Amino acid sequence: MNDAAPRISLSKLFSVFALIGVTSFGGGIVAYLRRALVDKEKWLDEDGFMAALEISQTLPGLNSTNMSVIVGRKLRGPAGALVATLGMILPGAFIVTALGFTYVALRHDPKVAVVLTGVAAAAVGLLVQVTLKIGWKQLIRPQDLLFVVVVFVLVGIFHVSLLVTLIAVAPLAIWVHRPRTEKEAA
Amino acid sequence: MSKIVELINVFALLSLLAVGGGTAVLPEMEHVTVERCHWVSDTQFAEIYSLGQLAPGPNMTCVALIGYEVSGVAGLLAVLVAFFFPACLLCYFASKVWDAAEGSPWRDAVQRGMAPIVIGLMLAGCYALGKTASYNPAKDWDVNLLTLGIGAAVAVILSLTRINPALTILAGGAAGLFLLG
Structure with missing residues (x-):
């Protein structure tokens, strides 16, 4: 039965999660996940999505990475879980690192200090x-x-x-x- | 090297204790990294957390910057792996068990029981950040009035509108620049 559904490639899995990881500014990743996984790719139906969300909220760890693990596992097993999670984490990690290097270099500048106070x-x-x-x-x-x-x-x-x-x-x-x-x- | 091991120990444990999301470990993380280990100052901690709100993806990737402050790039990578890997591994196996427990009434009990604990932890996180970022006794009253005002304004705006939260963080930075600079 499941063989009828086309097998999702690992690179596709990575790119879908990486797109969420790089576009989800301002938190609220669950909304981005729903749009991509349920509406756009149709990898999960609404019930499947809610069930996955329920588990990720109960288990320790971040909801977004737990969702990546669960959905990645459902679609492509252990490799899928790994690839989806890396896709979710890496873009933000690179950007926060760039922000961090700038922060370390500039934080004693009084103008930067007042911006950071406001932020x-x-x-x-x-x-x-x-x-x-x-x-x-x-x-x-x-x-x-x-x-x-x-x-x-x-x-x-x-x-x-x-x-x-x-x-x-x-x-x-x-x-x-x-x-x-x-x-x-x- | 021992610093790296210490970073890994602290963040791996935090990873596994993050019930209900990363925000729940914020008060514990603040206490350990600022008051116990003195890795970053309380102001730095609040600023690093805020930078995380400006980056896309999971907002707790900013914890890597605490690793960077302690041991440079090696510390950054160590914290990133320690904070994400254990919880993901646990989730991988626990979600299999959870699937197997489908329909057990205890699943509902766990969820409803943990909800108020998570809220309590998130409130403690607000307090841990707010005690330096919103009201800092070391600063003048007019600065504190402004930081409290910015926080209140952001909370009200986000409750009433559907604006992207990252924009309100940027607006807070602009308010700081023009009103405090």
């Missing part, structure tokens, strides 16, 4: 907005809010290591949402 201030605004948007979308309930506050205080204020925090808090948070049988729910 960093704006980046905080972006991060706050993304955090609130995601938080709002999850429609956090009162018991969830408790976990938000506990994690913020432990990691943000007291600098408890992330590993310790996750080991302590994650099982509890998952337990709160554990699947209930009819008997338990009654």
Whole structure:
């Protein structure tokens, strides 16, 4: 059955992900991925895309690289996963390196310093907005809010290591949402 | 050489702890690289993160620049590999297991349980960056007023419009140049 679908070449896989990697300015890579993988190339249908997204958001690691691994694996196995992920990472890595070299050379220039102050201030605004948007979308309930506050205080204020925090808090948070049988729910 | 090993250790662990995306490890990364290892200053950390917002692709590729600050190009490459490879490898195998667990009610429990943790970590990330980039007690009140104002303006503009976020970052830089320069 699957043989009917044309086999996607590794170079095609790389170029599609590299195009996303080089054009996705300003974050929001998921939207770029959907446009390329579902609308344009039709490698995945909407359900397949959502299923892949669900896994990449739950597993550790960046959503964009996890999506590359999962979609690359589905289409071409281990080699596909590698090629798609490299395509996603490399263009941005080159550009950020170029920006970084410029930054290291110029950062003590007072004009550059004030630009960077403004850029960093704006980046905080972006991060706050993304955090609130995601938080709002999850429609956090009162018991969830408790976990938000506990994690913020432990990691943000007291600098408890992330590993310790996750080991302590994650099982509890998952337990709160554990699947209930009819008997338990009654 | 030992610096490279240290970089790899720190970023490989961060890679595996990045639940819900790279932003979730921001507070831990700030604490380790700035306060514990003294690889970069708090201001440099905020600036490096901001540069990442100006590049395309995954916004956390900017972590490579911390490696560059510590050990030059070798450090840059080491951090890039350490930060991306372990999580990708884990994802490769875990996504196979996940496919196998299709339909298990525990999948939903994991997702709903982790969501508030990720939000808490992202808030801690806002705080870790904001405590130097938005309100820096070492600077004059008018500078702080401006940086807080830029952040608030960006958050409001992004909530109300569908403008590309990278443009608001550039506008923040322009505001810094004309109002602070």
